Amino acid sequence: MTDRSDTVPELARPTPPAPSGGGGRPRAARRIPDHRGDRRPGGRNRRPFLARLRRDWQLLLMTLPAVGLLAVFHYTPTLGNIIAFQEYNPWDGLVGSPWVGFAQFERLFTDARFWSAAGNTLLIAAVQLVFFFPVPIALAILLDSVLSPRLRLVLQSIVYMPHFFSWVLVVTLFQQILGGAGLLSQLLRQNGYEALDVMTNPDAFLFVVTSQLVWKDAGWGTIIFLAALAAINQNLYESAAVDGAGRWRRMWHITLPGLRPVIVLLLILKLGDILNVGFEQFYLQRDAYGANVSEVLDTFVYHQALVTGNYSAGAVAGLVKGLVGLVLILVANKMAHVMGENGIYRRA
Amino acid sequence: MPPTPYRPVPSRRRFLGLLGATGAAALGASALPGCSSSSSGGGGGSSSAATSLDDLIPAYIPFGAVTPDIEGRHGAPDGFTSYPDTLLEAVPSPPGSGGRYTAMTPLWGPLPPGLGDNSFFDHVNQRLGTTVEFNFQDGNTIIDKMNAVVAGRDVADITMFPDWLINLIPQFNRAVGELFEDLTPYLAGDAVEPYPLLANLDSDAWRWNVFNGRLQGVPWPAEPFGNWVLYRRDLLVDEYGLEAPTSPEELMEIGREINDPDNERWAFGDFNLSMRQVFGAPKQWRYENGELIHMFETDEWRASVEFMREVFDAGLVHPDIVAQGDNAKELLNSGRIIFNQDGLGGWNEAYQQMLGDNPDLRIDLMPVFGSGGNDPVMHGADPSAQSVFIRRGMEPEQVEEILGVLNFCAAPFGTREYMDYRYGAEGVHHELDDDGAPQLTDLGLREVNDGYYFLSGRPPAITESQYPDFVEWKTAWYNHAAQFTEEDPFAGIRIQRPERFAAAETPMTDKVEDIIRGREDLSQLDQAIADWRRDGGDEGREFYMGVLQEHGRD
Numbered sequence A: 001m002t003d004r005s006d007t008v009p010e011l012a013r014p015t016p017p018a019p020s021g022g023g024g025r026p027r028a029a030r031r032i033p034d035h036r037g038d039r040r041p042g043g044r045n046r047r048p049f050l051a052r053l054r055r056d057w058q059l060l061l062m063t064l065p066a067v068g069l070l071a072v073f074h075y076t077p078t079l080g081n082i083i084a085f086q087e088y089n090p091w092d093g094l095v096g097s098p099w100v101g102f103a104q105f106e107r108l109f110t111d112a113r114f115w116s117a118a119g120n121t122l123l124i125a126a127v128q129l130v131f132f133f134p135v136p137i138a139l140a141i142l143l144d145s146v147l148s149p150r151l152r153l154v155l156q157s158i159v160y161m162p163h164f165f166s167w168v169l170v171v172t173l174f175q176q177i178l179g180g181a182g183l184l185s186q187l188l189r190q191n192g193y194e195a196l197d198v199m200t201n202p203d204a205f206l207f208v209v210t211s212q213l214v215w216k217d218a219g220w221g222t223i224i225f226l227a228a229l230a231a232i233n234q235n236l237y238e239s240a241a242v243d244g245a246g247r248w249r250r251m252w253h254i255t256l257p258g259l260r261p262v263i264v265l266l267l268i269l270k271l272g273d274i275l276n277v278g279f280e281q282f283y284l285q286r287d288a289y290g291a292n293v294s295e296v297l298d299t300f301v302y303h304q305a306l307v308t309g310n311y312s313a314g315a316v317a318g319l320v321k322g323l324v325g326l327v328l329i330l331v332a333n334k335m336a337h338v339m340g341e342n343g344i345y346r347r348a
Numbered sequence B: 001m002p003p004t005p006y007r008p009v010p011s012r013r014r015f016l017g018l019l020g021a022t023g024a025a026a027l028g029a030s031a032l033p034g035c036s037s038s039s040s041g042g043g044g045g046s047s048s049a050a051t052s053l054d055d056l057i058p059a060y061i062p063f064g065a066v067t068p069d070i071e072g073r074h075g076a077p078d079g080f081t082s083y084p085d086t087l088l089e090a091v092p093s094p095p096g097s098g099g100r101y102t103a104m105t106p107l108w109g110p111l112p113p114g115l116g117d118n119s120f121f122d123h124v125n126q127r128l129g130t131t132v133e134f135n136f137q138d139g140n141t142i143i144d145k146m147n148a149v150v151a152g153r154d155v156a157d158i159t160m161f162p163d164w165l166i167n168l169i170p171q172f173n174r175a176v177g178e179l180f181e182d183l184t185p186y187l188a189g190d191a192v193e194p195y196p197l198l199a200n201l202d203s204d205a206w207r208w209n210v211f212n213g214r215l216q217g218v219p220w221p222a223e224p225f226g227n228w229v230l231y232r233r234d235l236l237v238d239e240y241g242l243e244a245p246t247s248p249e250e251l252m253e254i255g256r257e258i259n260d261p262d263n264e265r266w267a268f269g270d271f272n273l274s275m276r277q278v279f280g281a282p283k284q285w286r287y288e289n290g291e292l293i294h295m296f297e298t299d300e301w302r303a304s305v306e307f308m309r310e311v312f313d314a315g316l317v318h319p320d321i322v323a324q325g326d327n328a329k330e331l332l333n334s335g336r337i338i339f340n341q342d343g344l345g346g347w348n349e350a351y352q353q354m355l356g357d358n359p360d361l362r363i364d365l366m367p368v369f370g371s372g373g374n375d376p377v378m379h380g381a382d383p384s385a386q387s388v389f390i391r392r393g394m395e396p397e398q399v400e401e402i403l404g405v406l407n408f409c410a411a412p413f414g415t416r417e418y419m420d421y422r423y424g425a426e427g428v429h430h431e432l433d434d435d436g437a438p439q440l441t442d443l444g445l446r447e448v449n450d451g452y453y454f455l456s457g458r459p460p461a462i463t464e465s466q467y468p469d470f471v472e473w474k475t476a477w478y479n480h481a482a483q484f485t486e487e488d489p490f491a492g493i494r495i496q497r498p499e500r501f502a503a504a505e506t507p508m509t510d511k512v513e514d515i516i517r518g519r520e521d522l523s524q525l526d527q528a529i530a531d532w533r534r535d536g537g538d539e540g541r542e543f544y545m546g547v548l549q550e551h552g553r554d
Helices: A026-030 A049-085 A103-109 A112-131 A134-144 A149-164 A167-178 A183-190 A202-230 A234-242 A247-272 A280-289 A297-306 A311-338 B011-019 B119-128 B139-151 B163-168 B172-179 B203-207 B233-239 B248-258 B272-278 B299-313 B328-333 B345-354 B396-408 B416-423 B442-447 B470-484 B499-503 B505-516 B524-550
Strands: B100-107 B131-138 B158-162 B218-221 B227-232 B266-268 B285-288 B291-294 B337-343 B363-365 B384-390 B430-432 B438-440
Touching: A049 A103, A049 A311, A103 A311, A112 A134, A112 A202, A112 A297, A134 A149, A134 A202, A134 A247, A149 A202, A167 A183, A167 A202, A167 A280, A202 A247, A202 A280, A234 A247, A247 A311, A280 A297, A297 A311, B100 B139, B100 B396, B119 B131, B119 B396, B119 B416, B119 B442, B131 B139, B139 B158, B139 B163, B139 B172, B158 B163, B158 B396, B163 B384, B203 B218, B203 B384, B227 B233, B227 B272, B227 B345, B248 B266, B248 B299, B248 B337, B272 B299, B272 B337, B285 B524, B291 B524, B299 B505, B328 B337, B328 B345, B337 B345, B345 B363, B345 B470, B363 B470, B384 B396, B416 B438, B499 B505, B499 B524, B505 B524
Parallel strands: B100 B131, B100 B158, B266 B337
Antiparallel strands: B158 B384, B218 B384, B227 B337, B227 B363, B285 B291, B430 B438
């Protein structure tokens, strides 16, 4: 699980929503080195390259470790994607395996099970977007409204905790409580009712996996929103209260606009990640619900490529996934700009 | 750790356990990833010729010195109803000449202290006259490790591969000749004479270790059957006063009678694989009138699916198992289910874990029966459960010294060597209890491990006479069941399945699970079979037909 909100770059921190605060927190505005003086309105004709290098070399130096990491663990392996155009086998290696052009893509796109998996993935992602994504926001606002710091700490710890459980544990817990031989079913049975079958009923699948995600990760997702909430200028609330704004009005006009940049940013990241609904959760429950509803792209790749040693097919599926994700990110980012937000990046 | 862990090839179970709560185990041998693999030249399969195999494998010279109490018939393993009073000396003098070799084997369980810090290693190495230094791989993650080892050509002097792993490593048949010594000149025919304990191994198991026309590995002869239905005999017979079933109808009837969800007791786990055998489906292919018919295409298999659907529909299967949970062993041990299919080793495991707390617990194998008055068709396991390879490029004397080590580690039950490599020195690493069974001492528990045990195979035998009735019941079951062993048209031929054929099986088994569990209608079966034929089934049939022709068996 590499998604969710724990990887938001520093740049994305919210800037104060309104200039009115005056003495608020000016440091937030200085996150991005102020280059504005260096260029003319057109954005061209900057200082000479060497001059900029002289000015910024420390900054560049500081990025080196990160660049190195990216190069070694992301860019170099990315080159391995050429096996998507091969009939790859590890024994002949990247160079020796026969080239087959787009044959692997053709095979993938004509495979009904690929489309079924893609459909399931999109459906699950859409449901999670609607039913999971807002939960951490609401939870963060709730937590933020708890006044006692000690109580807030306790509550936060409790809601973070499930994030650190593995999916095996989460699924087992759900099974133990909601399964056909679980706590609830046994209770129902002893009182003469029908037992539950939500853990094996394909119709309940979407509901169950989304519930699991909410239970496991909603608390963790609040962290970034809590940080954003802390950055909202408290004076705004005071002046609004003085002006007679009630609780709801303050939330609507101050809290939510304050959160908006972060929400948009996370939404974009989420969109780029939309085809990655996760592997373990679905792998673990695939057989309980049947492949028809629970096969997602990641498990499809596993069963189609890794299990049968057909790595090229897996690379093709991964590549397609990555391209779709990239397009979605670009589109979403563009939309963010249109809406007047920073998005994840903006051309300098 | 409990003493005397008898774990013949726990590998596959553990491996699947690691994968999580999936139903992979229930899909059965033929559906395991372990049996599917890519192969040379982009998706084609390959096979090793069986006709010429006999020239490549060692002559079979039985090591007659150990006589069993209950002889196995029809290829069933022998039984020993007690531990021997006196141990036989199978290897009179240390075979080694002071060499030092590395060995890589999987290990399930905690790492023992290493060489130099472990008196068990010292003891066995002294008996060997050779220093073997182990490099253990965690059995649960061995697939990742061994893929890298093979791709990086970084093998130890002696390397053990579980058989299922061999099938998982892409292009293993190409790697094997480049990485490992051709043992044909050392062992084929009468050349095996210096190694009488290796000559005592089953010929089918040796044939299984021929790759590309060369004898490459030393086998671990497997028990003839991998899994079957175990049942709680104490509960069924003593508590309910019922007899074990003798037909599928009786099984169903018993199931309905004992199923009691209100009191957290269900009748069954999943026993899909066993029912295929009850209804007489082939394990993979049936060769009839010049045609190959796949299991999926037989009426017998269909009947087994219909039966399983009925079982699930009737609510006789524990809900955890309906959800493809992996806790069937615990459910059987705790009596929450009465019948469950498991590896035959599940029986010993259960006794080892449970008899201390529940001395009245009795498990037995469900008697083998067919349907409608027909005989069952018992699916034989692959003949060799692991292979031990010797690194290529060593001096002939070194190869011979290593073969001497492997010969020592092939010593069967009843020999002093067997006790040495499994339990260390008596009085130091183990003590004999009242049954004569070895119990590891504290030192033994810390140091003794399965390293040497995994360096070679030995004829399977049923020896756990410390468990009540165990040897008698298991040998009786085996001697009855073994006579129904299927005649596999491909017996003895190691086949790498064509990629598309292997890949077509996943959607098929998924569909079958859907049908059995009531998520799809039975009528979906025909479409699923047609899809399977189109997506690789027919391709597989052609390939397998070619294999038959190649071996002159058509």
